Amino acid sequence: MAKITRVEALMVDLQPKVKRTDAIQSFVSQETPIIRIYDADGAVGTGYSYTIGTGGPSIMELIRRTLGPALVGRESLEIEKIWRDLYFLTHATTVGAITSLALAAIDTALWDLKCRRMGEPLHRMAGGAQSRVPLYTTEGGWLHIDTQALVDDALEAKAKGFGGSKIKVGRPHVSEDVARLQAVREAVGPAFEIMTDANQRFTVDEAIRRARCLTPIDIAWFEEPLTADDISGHVRLSQSTTIPVAVGESLYSHLNFREYLERGACSIVQADVARVGGITPWLKVAHLAECFNVPICPHFLMELHVSLCAAVPNARWVEYIPQIDSLTTEPMLIAEGHAIPSNEPGLGIAWDFQAIAKATVPGSAFVLA
16 A cells, blocks of 8 residues: 555636526536545545535635645555544534535545556446446426426437436426426326426425325426425425435435435435545445435436446436536546446546646645645
8 A cells, every 4th residue: 555645636616508597596606626646656546526606615725724634644545444534533514515525525536546556447446236327317407497498408318318307396386397397298208207306495295295296297206305404304205205205415424314214204315426525425325225225316426426326236327417528538428328437447537637727716726745
């Protein structure tokens, strides 16, 4: 093994490719902390996380002042030990979004370094369970988009071989959501999946009502119907409907998923590798869900999640939202509507470091050695 000798960090601020609105917010920018970790043998790993418009400088400062200095001199392959040590180093600020997003940037860099040292891709190093994973698209289903545009986007996705489309719900009256979704269902037919996402918009009673109204449309799942900390509400909803309830993108620790699964409060988990604190805890969530016979369908970050989904047997979907194309030399590989994990050593992301350098937010870069 070789000790960590150097940590480099910077932040890029990416603009969404399309307007993104849901029932509670807008996705205005993707602040993207990027970390490179070097060890004494010359191996280098690159990791990253993201925000949807706020908090990026706080993540960078936590890495610069606290987490980064604690990495130098550590054995680079002791990923589990490093993750736990950093987690307890910041115990007073966990569980929390800023800490988890900072841990994720570091943890993904360490996994990248490990895979490169071993000459293996992440999807094999982490399990090697699947060779490809079905895709569904979200980018054409935002809440502000009119009904005909929703239909056109879903038909385009179907023509490309995608297995489904996600459509945001949460219009002022349930009849509006029903009309939009029914139009899409009539256009795409019964075999194409329609996912729905409420982004924590509803009360329990309203979610139960809306689920009842959406049941005839045969939607694939009802995502984030309630606030993420309302586990009892999710239990009530899950017991009242046959629609699968999906949660997880707004949970910032692997420990948060246990009670959801134990209490039957969800049917699908959507752990986000950045928000949950990195690859190390993401894999724990995936395997925990497998023990409950529950699939994992992660949120966002398709370029990284494709390898993680291919690593575990209970991953069902990758969410197609391209965002880092301007920072890479090669896009994620897609074939017949499926995401294909890269066989190159590392995370499977072909970073363009010249493009990253040009896009770096002024004053955000630093080096620790």
